[in-house]
Amino acid sequence: MPAPYCYRCYYGLNYPSCELHCAEMIRKKLIEHRDRICGVILEPLVQGAAGMIVHPRGFLKIVRDATKETDTLLIADEVATGFGRTGRMFAVEHEDVRPDIMALAKGITGGYLPLAVTLTTEDIYSQFLGKYEEFKTFFHGHSYTANPLGCAAGISTLNIFEKDSILSHVQKISLRLSQRLNEIKDHPGVGDIRQKGLMVGIELVRDSKTKEPFDPSFKIGQRVIKKTKEKGVILRPLGDVIVLMPPLTTGEDEIDMLCDATFSSIEEVIKEV
Ligand SMILES: *Cc1c(COP(=O)(O)O)cnc(C)c1O
Numbered sequence: 650m651p652a653p654y655c656y657r658c659y660y661g662l663n664y665p666s667c668e669l670h671c672a673e674m675i676r677k678k679l680i681e682h683r684d685r686i687c688g689v690i691l692e693p694l695v696q697g698a699a700g701m702i703v704h705p706r707g708f709l710k711i712v713r714d715a716t717k718e719t720d721t722l723l724i725a726d727e728v729a730t731g732f733g734r735t736g737r738m739f740a741v742e743h744e745d746v747r748p749d750i751m752a753l754a755k756g757i758t759g760g761y762l763p764l765a766v767t768l769t770t771e772d773i774y775s776q777f778l779g780k781y782e783e784f785k786t787f788f789h790g791h792s793y794t795a796n797p798l799g800c801a802a803g804i805s806t807l808n809i810f811e812k813d814s815i816l817s818h819v820q821k822i823s824l825r826l827s828q829r830l831n832e833i834k835d836h837p838g839v840g841d842i843r844q845k846g847l848m849v850g851i852e853l854v855r856d857s858k859t860k861e862p863f864d865p866s867f868k869i870g871q872r873v874i875k876k877t878k879e880k881g882v883i884l885r886p887l888g889d890v891i892v893l894m895p896p897l898t899t900g901e902d903e904i905d906m907l908c909d910a911t912f913s914s915i916e917e918v919i920k921e922v
Contacts, residue, residue: 688722701850732756
């Protein structure tokens with residue numbers, strides 16, 4: 650199903666007058682094929698590598714209700730959004746949604762060691778319980794399952810979340826970041842700025858009025874990050890989208906440094922091309 654990418658809506662509609670047609674289409678599809686569909690997998694609220702696509706408010710809730718209605722599973726990939734990135738511990742909390750299965754990694758160790766976890770409901774878990782001869786057991790393991798060093802890094806990270814009130818810090822610093830982002834929203838080369846907590850995508854376009862993209866051969870994103878690097882800020886673009894994903898412990902001064910370097914680089918590069 651098409652992503653709820655409001656800036657370039659697949660259905661050519663506008664939020665909120667669209668009344669979340671994209672989510673309704675998923676609901677329709679689920680009802681139509683409920684006997685063949687096992688579940689819906691999505692990245693809740695923000696699709697990271699797809700271009701920092703921030704979903705419109707209410708989308709997730711409709712999809713959750715539709716999966717319940719059709720007895721299909723909701724599988725949330727919170728590898729990128731989980732552990733405070735969006736201002737809540739998990740992105741699904743923004744819409745009071747509880748998925749059936751949730752995939753987590755990255756932020757669980759603050760990025761210090763690789764660790765991932767799959768959570769599920771008691772209901773699903775219990776489907777794998779039974780006598781040995783029933784072969785219900787989920788015979789699956791990893792070489793490094795429950796790696797003690799990885800788990801220790803995870804526990805330390807969770808302790809820091811509590812001890813240093815990381816979530817409230819993220820909420821505070823995200824506000825600072827959105828204030829700063831306002832400074833470039835009217836720039837003719839800036840098409841869309843998408844933010845949820847400390848996840849930001851700045852979509853650059855040739856013409857913000859028509860939303861016409863840059864010629865891919867310009868490698869506009871690459872050019873911008875080359876310039877920010879000269880200013881001491883290492884970023885990564887996703888095509889023409891400049892990604893800002895600072896550490897959750899980032900301070901105000903660092904937000905300013907990040908924004909100063911990014912905005913001036915965008916302005917300089919757009920002037921050049
Ligand atoms: C990084 C990422 C993954 C990959 O996770 P691994 O633990 O490296 O397999 C999956 N989904 C999302 C949304 C990600 O950002």
